[in-house]
Amino acid sequence: MTMIPMQSAVAHDLLSSPRHQRSHGQASVSLAQVDGAARLGRLRQVGSAKAILPQVHAPVPEVVFLNTSGGLTGGDRLCYALDLGPGTKAVGTTQTAERAYAAGPGQATVDVRFRVGAGGHLDWLPQETILYNGASLARQTEVALAPGASCLLLEAVVLGRAAMGETVAQVMLSDRRIVRRDGRLIHLEPANLTDAMLGARAALLGPARAFASIVAIGPDSTDLLVPVRGVLDGADVVGGASALGERLSVRLMASDALALRRRLVVVLGVLRRGRPLPRVWQI
Numbered sequence: 001m002t003m004i005p006m007q008s009a010v011a012h013d014l015l016s017s018p019r020h021q022r023s024h025g026q027a028s029v030s031l032a033q034v035d036g037a038a039r040l041g042r043l044r045q046v047g048s049a050k051a052i053l054p055q056v057h058a059p060v061p062e063v064v065f066l067n068t069s070g071g072l073t074g075g076d077r078l079c080y081a082l083d084l085g086p087g088t089k090a091v092g093t094t095q096t097a098e099r100a101y102a103a104g105p106g107q108a109t110v111d112v113r114f115r116v117g118a119g120g121h122l123d124w125l126p127q128e129t130i131l132y133n134g135a136s137l138a139r140q141t142e143v144a145l146a147p148g149a150s151c152l153l154l155e156a157v158v159l160g161r162a163a164m165g166e167t168v169a170q171v172m173l174s175d176r177r178i179v180r181r182d183g184r185l186i187h188l189e190p191a192n193l194t195d196a197m198l199g200a201r202a203a204l205l206g207p208a209r210a211f212a213s214i215v216a217i218g219p220d221s222t223d224l225l226v227p228v229r230g231v232l233d234g235a236d237v238v239g240g241a242s243a244l245g246e247r248l249s250v251r252l253m254a255s256d257a258l259a260l261r262r263r264l265v266v267v268l269g270v271l272r273r274g275r276p277l278p279r280v281w282q283i
Helices: 006-016 195-199 221-229 257-271
Strands: 024-034 037-047 049-052 062-067 077-084 089-094 098-100 108-116 121-125 129-131 135-145 150-159 171-181 184-193 210-217 237-244 247-254
Touching: 024 062, 049 077, 062 077, 077 089, 077 121, 098 135, 108 121, 108 150, 121 135, 129 135, 135 150, 150 171, 150 257, 171 195, 171 210, 184 195, 184 210, 210 221, 210 257, 221 237, 221 247, 221 257, 237 257, 247 257
Parallel strands: 024 049, 024 077, 062 089, 077 108, 089 121, 098 129, 108 135, 121 150, 129 150, 135 171
Antiparallel strands: 024 037, 037 049, 049 062, 150 210, 171 184, 210 247, 237 247
């Protein structure tokens, strides 16, 4: 019987069952009002997650998060966090669309956490998440609002790249948004997409390849219901809006990513009362 040296056996095992490198990243930012202007309090970046503040001293600064790994796959972990002090207003966004690739074993996870102090306001306007065939992504966005704080939250999802002729038949998406005010739950929005749901497209997305959800929470958010309804539908896009209490919710479905983005620009223009979108959103 031939004996295989232990070192050779270990090397053979590693070669036959390679361990893929996984991407882990955390980026957190805090802003506070100092002498009537927003000031950076903390900036922490670990691994593949980064945060850029191109106009930190502007009246409403932008915080641009990015994932330097170029996308997400099974086992990757990403965390973004933004803390706004009392009276502080800011816009959070992402530098580009996030891509969730075929996952293989495991699932990619993304945690997004915000705290908005009393009288503050946050616009969270990330660019699209593109789901490739075989992607598996679990994302949770949590927002803690203090009394008198408000927020505008967007999530947009695209199924594959239409220009490349991609068809998404296998996917797993678990996407949850949780908003609490002073510790009390005021908004819970779970979204799930599976292979079986893709197979039932006629009852769900139909021919749409892109969809988005927007929620505005604040004392005057519902005042915009009628103006928003007036701009929902467009070429290759259908939508709906509803209001309850201090929440205004909007849903959009589109034939492709470009049609969705063009309509989002119009809808967000109404919801943001004409304020320009972040520069990274330029079409």
